Amino acid sequence: MAKWLVEEGIGEHRAIQLGPDGIEEARIFWPGTRLVAGEIADAKLRERIGEGGRGRVEFPSGEQAFAAQIPRSVSIGAPVRMQVTREAIAERGRFKLAQSRFSDAPVRPGPALAQSLVDESHEVELIRRFPDQADWQELWLDAASQKVTFDGGSLLFAETPAMTLIDVDGSAQRAAQQKAVAALAKALRRFDLGGNIGVDFPSVQDKADRKAIDTGLAECLDDWPHERTAMNGFGFVQIVTRLSRPSLIHRIARNRSGAAARLLLRRAEVLEGPGKVELSAHPAVLAAIEDNWLEELTRRTGKEVSIRPDPGLALEASHAQLVTR
Template sequence: MAEWLFEAGIGEARAALVSRGRIWKARIEVEASGPHEGMIARARLIERTGPRTGKVALPDRQGEALVEPLPPGITQRASLTIRIVREGIVERGRRRLPKAVPAEGAPRPGPTLRERIAATGIPVIDCHAHQPDAFEAAGWSEVLDEAITGDIAFPGGWLRMAVTPAMTLFDVDGAPPHGALSIAAAHAAAQAIERHGIGGSIGIDFPTLADKAERNAAAAALDAALPQPFERTAINGFGFLQVVRRRIRASLPEAILADPVGHAARAALRIAERVPPPVPDTHIVPEPVARWLARRPDLTDELTRRSGVAARFVAEEPR
């Protein structure tokens, strides 16, 4: 039976769709990461960026968003109601603003991660630090390691996942016969795309296949394993196939790579929160993590509140 695991962690929420003892989808939502998809708000036009596009200021210091199409006749500094259709994404240190469209209706926030997984109709299990670690039992650290390193093993071969500003790429490697390898790789790539929440343009570089029948078989395997909606090309003579999916928010690899030190710091908070009594008051972490946490005393204060012990993070001694 499938079920969602959910953690309201310190600085981030986590969710994992688990079935048959493994994680099929892994999601992280960082606190104050910007407006969620589906938010409706009154915004103010601050700049025209094209004949039908513009930049708006969102209320309550939630930043800016790009709007397309602009309502006919709207003037600078005028107000309009918008709906967020794609959340902000950081690519190699460059932040892409959220995208929005004109909308109607009363202002409302977009659904949180907890609300989104509840809306799937699959049971949700709220996990707490004093309980056995259900996330780790299902392979949470292994999924995060996939997102960070890009190395994904499957029976008979492995995928090398690389995140670029243009697309997420999967390179297939393994032993012949290449026809069977490519079918297995197609299933593995489809599962990785779902597991890591990858949208936008996705490229899969299969080994060069002997004939059209083998290429069609690998493409059909991807169609069978990857849920709709998506569009794809055929596998060309060089073994390359492109998939395009709707992109609503950053994938798990994109979110981690956008702020690797912040990710490591929130992971350290998760570990510290789960330490059984007697709880230490000092936690040793890498120096960049210690500096990051020093700039976020609110997170350390939350750890203190949850654990009952005044916590501090100290940089490990250089070797």
């Protein structure tokens, strides 16, 4: 099992697994997130929903979550120990509460990214900066554009309340579709996608060609836990996998300014040489930077930090540089 490398950056922790061609898997975590998957706390039961031990609970932070496996003996307003199984997720037009289930394990705070990987029995190494072959900037831009190109076509991503939809744009020829399958399997891991995922391939009329795509998906996703339908006659495949946190695509899409601000600080943190750090960015990006983040940047770099708003810059075009005093 490959080692996970973790950067504990300012406002954002990043984890990657590296392969011969760069980042193979990635995750991000924003410190300060309430109700992180893995947190165990004594919540209060606020509502029962139907039968089967389901309901809504309130954690000590005041955040509420849907709950499962609530014992019958717990009454409304009574404490009940719950473990968070999925973070709250912001979606277009609505906000999904976190999910939790009853637990009899000891109380513990929500784990940071490195600890959550250790909890999953992964080997973890904390580092200041990813190796040069780690294409984090490219990965971030792909997630922000919701598009991945491959030889002969592209994958277009759309996050919806029902599922993440992926449109495979390219030829329906078997060779082209096999390239699409490989690109799809790679993107699912790199973007840390979970939950319901719908993949729309170009319509494949020949049953043998559809079978070849199903076989290709089985081979490429063999070590990625999921369930999957066979391709139907319209070229659609549904994939279902565990969802415990927002993907890179979802985090950036729902808070683009905040994500761009964190990327800017990552660039600034590793600047070397004399002078002070100047952050140039769209005003929306600078507004997303918290005061304590700038203080932490000063502490980590040992340099004075200044900001320069530039409304003409795209959100993702922010840059950091060293300037003379």
